[in-house]
Amino acid sequence: MDTNAIADLLYQSEYSASPIEPLSVTYPDLSLQDAYKIQMQGVAKRCGQDSRKIIGKKIGLTSLAMQKLLGVDSPDYGHLMDHMLVPEGMPISRKDLLLPKVEGEVAFVLKEDLRGPGITIADVLRATEGVMAAIEIVDSRIRDWKIKLTDTVADNASSARFVLSGSLLPVRKFDLRLIGMVLLKNGEIVNTGAGAAVWGHPAGSVAWLANSLASFGVALEKGEVILSGAVTAAVNAESGDCFQIEFQGLGSVGTRFI
DSSP: OOHHHHHHHHHHHHHHTOOBOOHHHHSTTOOHHHHHHHHHHHHHHHHHHSOOOEEEEEEEOOSHHHHHHHTOSSOEEEEEEGGGBOOTTSOBOGGGOSSOEEEEEEEEEESSOBOOSSOOHHHHHHTEEEEEEEEEEEOOSBGGGOOOHHHHHHTGGGEEEEEEOSOOBOGGGOOTTTOEEEEEETTEEEEEEEGGGTTTSHHHHHHHHHHHHHTTTOOBOTTOEEEEEESSOOEEOOTTOEEEEEETTTEEEEEEBO
16 A cells, blocks of 8 residues: 555545545555555655645544444544644635534643643643644545544544634633534524533643644644544635634634635
C-alpha cells in the first residue's frame, strides 16, 4: 500500500473539491496506524508544497453518539493549518467545499506546552491562556460522508475551516462541563447542548489528545489553538446559510456561506 499516493489523492480531492471513494472500501486492509501516517503525509505536503503552517490541532469523535456510529470507543485528532482559519465576518466560499457541516466548540489557546503521558484536566487548565467560542466547519473528501474511522483519520479528521470569536477569556471563569451552547442556523435554534457532551469535560478531551500524542513524541505546544470537540451534532451548510454559536458566558461567534 502506497500511503503517500493515498495522501496525494486526498490532497488533490480537497483542492479540486471532488470527492473520492471510501478508502476503507478501496483499501480494506487500511489500518488506523496507516491512516495516521497518511494524515501526516498530507500535512507535510501542505507545509512543503503550499508553505502552510500548523497552528493547532482538533479533536473529533468526542461524543458517545458519534463513537457508536463509527464503532469506536475513543476520539481521533487532526491538524489545524493556517489556511483553515477564517476571520469572523469573512464569508466562507461554499464552492470550495464538498458537503460541509457546522459544529460549535470550545477552543483552548495554550500558554505552555502539554506533553504526555499523564496529563490531567487540571494540567490542561493550568496550561491554558484562555478559551474562546469557536465554529468548526468539517468536510469530508470521502464521497457522501460514507466514512469509517480510517477514512476520517486519513482525511485529517475531516477538517476544513474554523472561526474563532473575538474574546479570549480566562478558563478559571467557567465550569466547562456546565457551560451551555446554542447553535442557530438562519436565525433559528437547531441544536443545544452543554460542555459535558465533549468527552465529559472539554479539557478532558484536550488531556486525551496530549496523552495520545505522547506515543509519537509530540506535544501540544505553547500558542496552539486546540478545538476540543463538538458540543452538539453537526449541521449541514449550503450557500446563503448563516450560523451563530452562542455560549453561556463565553460569548458568540458567527459565519456565513456564499
